Amino acid sequence: MSEFAFRKSSRLLAGHEFQRVFADAKYKISHRHLLILARPNTLARPRLGLVIGKKNIRLAVQRNRIKRHIRDSFRLRQHNLPHVDVIVLARRELDQLSDEKLQSLLDKQWARLCQQVSRDRLPCAN
RNA sequence: GGAGUCGGCUCGGCAGUCGCUGUGUUUGCGGCUCGGUAACUCACUUGUGUGUUGCCGGGCGAUUCGCGGAGGAAAGUCCGGGCUCCAUAGGGCAGGGCGCCAGGUAACGCCUGGGGGGCGUGAGCCUACGGAAAGUGCAACAGAAAGGAAACCGCCCGACUGUUCUUCGGAAUGAUCGGGUAAGGGUGAAAAGGUGCGGUAAGAGCGCACCGCGCAGCUGGUAACAGUCUGCGGCGAUGGUAAACCCCGUCCGGAGCAAGACCAAAUAGGGAUCCAAUGGCGUGGCCCGCGCUGGAUCCGGGUAGGUCGCUUGAGGUGCAUGGUGACAUGCAUCCCAGAUGAAUGACUGUCCCAGACAGAACCCGGCUUAUCGGCCGACUCCACUU
RNA sequence: UGGGGUGUAGCCAAGCGGUAAGGCAGCGGGUUUUGAUCCCGUCACGCGGAGGUUCGAAUCCUCCCACCCCAG
Numbered sequence: 001m002s003e004f005a006f007r008k009s010s011r012l013l014a015g016h017e018f019q020r021v022f023a024d025a026k027y028k029i030s031h032r033h034l035l036i037l038a039r040p041n042t043l044a045r046p047r048l049g050l051v052i053g054k055k056n057i058r059l060a061v062q063r064n065r066i067k068r069h070i071r072d073s074f075r076l077r078q079h080n081l082p083h084v085d086v087i088v089l090a091r092r093e094l095d096q097l098s099d100e101k102l103q104s105l106l107d108k109q110w111a112r113l114c115q116q117v118s119r120d121r122l123p124c125a126n
Numbered sequence: 127g128g129a130g131u132c133g134g135c136u137c138g139g140c141a142g143u144c145g146c147u148g149u150g151u152u153u154g155c156g157g158c159u160c161g162g163u164a165a166c167u168c169a170c171u172u173g174u175g176u177g178u179u180g181c182c183g184g185g186c187g188a189u190u191c192g193c194g195g196a197g198g199a200a201a202g203u204c205c206g207g208g209c210u211c212c213a214u215a216g217g218g219c220a221g222g223g224c225g226c227c228a229g230g231u232a233a234c235g236c237c238u239g240g241g242g243g244g245c246g247u248g249a250g251c252c253u254a255c256g257g258a259a260a261g262u263g264c265a266a267c268a269g270a271a272a273g274g275a276a277a278c279c280g281c282c283c284g285a286c287u288g289u290u291c292u293u294c295g296g297a298a299u300g301a302u303c304g305g306g307u308a309a310g311g312g313u314g315a316a317a318a319g320g321u322g323c324g325g326u327a328a329g330a331g332c333g334c335a336c337c338g339c340g341c342a343g344c345u346g347g348u349a350a351c352a353g354u355c356u357g358c359g360g361c362g363a364u365g366g367u368a369a370a371c372c373c374c375g376u377c378c379g380g381a382g383c384a385a386g387a388c389c390a391a392a393u394a395g396g397g398a399u400c401c402a403a404u405g406g407c408g409u410g411g412c413c414c415g416c417g418c419u420g421g422a423u424c425c426g427g428g429u430a431g432g433u434c435g436c437u438u439g440a441g442g443u444g445c446a447u448g449g450u451g452a453c454a455u456g457c458a459u460c461c462c463a464g465a466u467g468a469a470u471g472a473c474u475g476u477c478c479c480a481g482a483c484a485g486a487a488c489c490c491g492g493c494u495u496a497u498c499g500g501c502c503g504a505c506u507c508c509a510c511u512u
Numbered sequence: 513u514g515g516g517g518u519g520u521a522g523c524c525a526a527g528c529g530g531u532a533a534g535g536c537a538g539c540g541g542g543u544u545u546u547g548a549u550c551c552c553g554u555c556a557c558g559c560g561g562a563g564g565u566u567c568g569a570a571u572c573c574u575c576c577c578a579c580c581c582c583a584g
Binding site (some may be wrong): 011 | 468
């Protein structure tokens with residue numbers, strides 16, 4: 001298995017999995033354009049879920065672009081992340097950012113997540 | 127060469143690295159799971175159940191190498207179908223769509239060809255374009271009057287009466303009353319053929335000529351309709367509005383893949399009260415009809431998904447034939463997204479004319495809206511050269 | 513994705529072919545020593561936008577835009 005794969009086991013699939021994270025979001029990272037919620041899981045890897053609402057990002061093309069960038073960024077950094085279930089929510093005007101700005105924004109947010117988790121002395125590769 | 131019209135095609139290219147999804151394939155099963163079968167073990171209600179192992183088949187997960195992987199609008203959801211369930215979608219009322227003619231089509235409000243009207247020098251473009259001689263309604267304000275009319279000012283005639291002039295016959299002018307008149311003024315979006323000549327007290331299709339209009343016929347055309355055609359009608363018979371009601375013709379049953387079908391699991395199939403087989407539900411605005419069935423309220427209890435539908439189709443491409451064309455027919459050939467917390471991408475380099483609008487969700491045919499450019503073909507006008 | 517609805521002043525809204533009611537808020541004035549109450553006046557280059565029908569459109573028709581609701 002390649003170390004940068006991104007299969008279904010690395011995603012949140014069912015509705016109740018999302019509900020668990022929303023109900024008990026231990027870590028919160030807020031930004032003007034997006035919000036990250038996370039909760040430790042019992043697996044040997046992090047998992048990702050996306051909430052990109054039509055209300056905040058109107059055009060389907062932009063929603064797809066944002067989802068691809070978040071997924072790819074997560075895929076390349078999954079071994080540097082703690083074992084948590086993460087939900088990334090898009091906020092208004094996230095589609096105004098260019099590809100490069102979106103990537104650098106995501107890098108910063110992952111780093112902040114690692115900081116928050118390591119403060120709780122949970123396993124983190126960084 | 128410049129300006130323009132119509133139609134068609136296209137929507138960054140290449141290389142590398144890392145991914146996603148569908149499908150086929152390779153390998154390893156010493157991974158998980160389901161079904162069937164055989165042997166053994168244990169239990170007893172003596173032919174069933176439990177557990178272990180072997181074999182066969184299927185599925186999931188991993189792995190190797192291939193192949194396919196957004197659009198012309200995928201959009202808006204404005205129309206038309208297919209498909210599924212409700213009855214095989216049946217009768218009537220109500221309601222709604224469409225509306226020059228002919229054809230194409232599964233069907234359409236779409237397309238093609240033709241006609242009428244409008245725009246443009248032209249190629250061409252635009253066009254909700256049935257009926258107001260069946261009925262009802264509407265037209266504020268203004269205006270005399272807004273529909274089988276009507277006299278406000280004006281014009282003309284008559285009666286009566288006043289004033290002035292007088293050649294005493296009358297003439298001019300004013301008030302009042304009675305009539306004639308739709309030419310002129312003014313109002314309005316709109317006032318009921320136009321121009322000219324005649325005519326008249328003044329006028330008027332009152333008469334005539336030309337133009338326009340209506341009706342009938344003839345000719346051409348499948349038809350809409352057309353005409354250097356013929357005849358009749360003076361044309362106040364017939365104003366406008368039907369994207370007002372309406373009439374005529376024609377079409378439409380309802381819901382939608384969250385339709386619907388199957389598998390598995392969980393819960394429940396319990397209690398109380400009341401009403402009643404001309405009742406209730408399916409069923410949509412209503413009635414008939416058809417099918418199913420006791421129903422309503424309260425208390426109590428409770429939900430977990432998965433598979434199919436799901437892509438081979440009114441399909442694409444090429445050739446031939448018929449047709450002005452939309453299109454049809456025949457033959458050959460190809461398989462071209464099928465996701466489901468939802469794939470079709472990210473990064474790096476490089477080239478150029480520097481990349482617009484924008485993302486499938488059951489599937490097709492249209493319309494409408496958004497849209498930087500690029501390429502090809504046909505045609506028109508203007509200028510110039512030979 | 514499918515189905516349904518609503519847009520009128522800063523806010524709540526009536527009007528559904530004939531010059532756009534009303535209330536709250538705002539602004540100006542009056543009453544009052546001042547304030548509240550009360551009274552009077554004022555506020556829509558035009559009814560979400562663009563075309564069309566009509567003499568005339570917020571109203572009728574067509575196409576767009578924005579927002580909201582329902583179905584898991």
